[in-house]
Amino acid sequence: MSNYLPTIGIEVHCELKTKTKIFSNSINGYGQMANSLTNVVDLGYPGTLPTLNKEVINLAIKAALVLNCKIRRQMHFDRKNYFYPDNPKNYQITQAETPIGYDGYVEIEVNGKKKKIEIEEMHIEEDTCKSTHRGDKTLLDFNRAGVPLIEIVTKPCMESGEEAKLYLEKLRELLFYSDVSDCKMEEGSMRADANVSIRKQESDPFGTKAEIKNIGSISNVKLSIEKEIERQAQLYDEGKTFPPQTRRFDTKLNDTVLMRVKETGNDYRYFPEPDIPFVYITDEQIDKVKKTIPMLPDARREKYISLGISEVNAKKLVGHRSLSDYLNELLEEKIDFKTAGNLLLGDISAYLNKEEKEMKDTTLTKERFMDLVNKVSDNTLTSKNVKEILDKVMTSEKSIDEITKEAGIQNITDNSAIIEMIKKVMEANPESVTDYKAGKDRAIKYLMGQVMKESKGTLNPKMAMDVLKEELNK
């Protein structure tokens, strides 16, 4: 197969996390009984008119801000006219002419190099209803009709499936962290289409485009792009051409499949929506929205690393929103963040997973957590101790001290007591002491084991080891 330059553009539809729909006061919800979240407006009843949910505008401004878009100050909606059963009015209200956001970018890191993925535009529109095909019948669920969406369109600026994947991961993280959307691809609250074409070299015009629609996961976006590049390259290699087309990714075949060849002049008869007056966005409104944006993922990772958390753990924490939010409330405190990070990602995560709980469902207040972190970092508690008491720590209101006491943990942190114990062990095992001094490293492990046995596990191993070495080297 010869070498080709792939060109990829991505369109993402993201459902906004609003209480109600964009043009009616129906609840915006997922997983409810079919057609239970609908009213006459969603159903496109005669005489109905759209209202405009202000929350949608604010969330779209927020999305535009985190995607570094310019924000249009005067905009309107347009009607996109086409007949389809999932389209109750047989027109969709969208923004064709005046997208709220434009000229933005998202920064990704490809093989250690930073790259800006340029965003052409971002607009607001309404979702269609969901159709389910049963035999020769089609069932329509209008719960989704009128759910607010933003569509984010990149320039054709990506060159590989990997870049597309990195872009989508970053996009998802940004929109999720700014509370714009749930970004759950499996529930359809984030959907991606990829436009793929290839050409021989940069000076050539773009090749024929294939659009892969509605890909169900980010990893499949990468895979489907790679497969599509392969397919197109093979055709070109064989001297063949193909028409512009729409394809889908078949997860069973692990390949893209033709849906339809694009008809020329797809005519949506766009015109300005006469039922919704122009929308004006002020600087004050933008500033107000700006203040609601929490610390974004990049900033969080940077901050964590600067506080002594390892890069791996910093990434893991940002991957776990509720833990990261929890930790963010402690950023001004003077605690050992490395230990805090380890605890959150280790025992606490394990506990939460096992119990299927969120941080907010536990009794671990910030104060008690800091107490725990301090006790671990100053060696008062061993990791074994933490495992022992964690269930209590997460469910009872008692102080860490009380819980420790009730669990019968009495760690010896008094140096003289430790020295005494160690001396006792050394006296009882003179051969091992001699072996150690003769350079036999194994001997110290044996002695350590004896020390821990003597203390019945109440010694901090690290501390005991330090003292033991000191005593042996005397």
Next chain:
Amino acid sequence: MQFLDKSIQEIHDALKKKEISPKDLVEEAFERIEKSKNLNGYITLNKEEALKQAEALEQKDAGDNLLFGLPIAVKDNILTKGLRTTCASHILDNFIPIYDATIVEKIKANDMIIIGKTNMDEFAMGSSSRTSYFGAPKNPWNHNKISGGSSGGSATTIAARDVLFALGTDTGGSIRQPASYTGIVGMKPTYGRVSRYGIVAFASSLDQAGPMTRNVYENALLLNVIAGMDDKDLTSADKEQEDFTRKIGKDIKGMKIALPNYFRSDIVSEEIRKEVENTKKILESSGATVDYVDMKYLDKAVTLYQIIAMGEASSNLARFDGIRYGYTKENPKDIEDLYLETRKNGFGKEVKRRIMVGSYLLSGDNAKIYYNKALSIRDDMKKEFDRIFKEYDLIIGSTTTTTAYDLTDPMDDPSKSFMDDVLVIPVNMAGLPGLSLPIGFGKGHMPIGLHIIGNSFDEATIYQLAGFLEKKLNLNLDSRKGEENV
């Protein structure tokens, strides 16, 4: 028992004194409707419900609500919960709405009683109500004549004096033109004055509902009820509540009135021009000034209207696809078949013609060439009206170019029907309020209407002038007497 011929105040007093009850009024209205049945003013009657509602009102005090217990006819493109609403189309001839239009809620809240749904052009597309699936209504002054359109049924029932109140809608003259043809008072309020929620959309940026009545005062009373901002309609205007009757009876001395030369050009028949000139003289002798003015763009209004109205209509009527409500093709082969057959059989000829032209006007680059261009010239037209209203209080002209023509006149020239509305359409384009007032009769004793145009949200001054002229002219506008002349 002829209470519906009495003045609104007399009826109100009789109701207050319990000399009559709302039920008597409803029964009287139905007797009259029965008598004038051949006029075909109604598509659906609401007798049972109306009587029930009237009975429920027996226990209630009328207070100072002059409209309490009075029957009202509602144009059949305005949604009435539980009462069939057809838009005079086969595609909705089985459609029973599950909610009330905002203005219907308002008239119900004011204890008015809906007597029935009036005939109209199919989806309000036409100017003679002859595109109705249910046949055209007739003009009470001469049963061989049209009553105009699209609110022809509402005009017919008022002119026949079946009831005192009716609601119409006006996208390109559909209240004022039939009002003029039938000798009644019809007001198209400022765009945004009255909620459009629950009115089947024809051309969203032009549609406006308004009152149709036998006289000016009652017209203003009904506007009091239906006007007002509605959270469900983003194009409704946030204006303080006002009493539209407040200027009626006031003197017009010093009032400055413009009469555009286009409105008195030879597109208007001589008898009508003469009547308008007479009115001008009356106004001048009453202390008002009336100046002839030149106005740009008036002659372009019909073309612009066709582009905007048909473009919007083609999109608004897309929802009638047979899936969720209305007529549907049984056992379609596939979705394409469902769409095609439902719409082919469901819509009448004129509606299909407008959908096709509208779709063409919006397709591809046409939207920019035609629709967007039309919107921008429309802005210029609005500015031209603004220019006049800087100097003048009101603009007048005739409502129509001729009096009502024969029901049997050919319908094969589609552009003619638009030309019937050539004088009233500019008002929709500019979003202004306009009213038609009977000022005399032409050949065959057919009514002639004066068109009074006001500045944005200045309906009150229109009513002031209309009220003044109505009193001064003191015409006998009862078609039941006119009928004998035919």
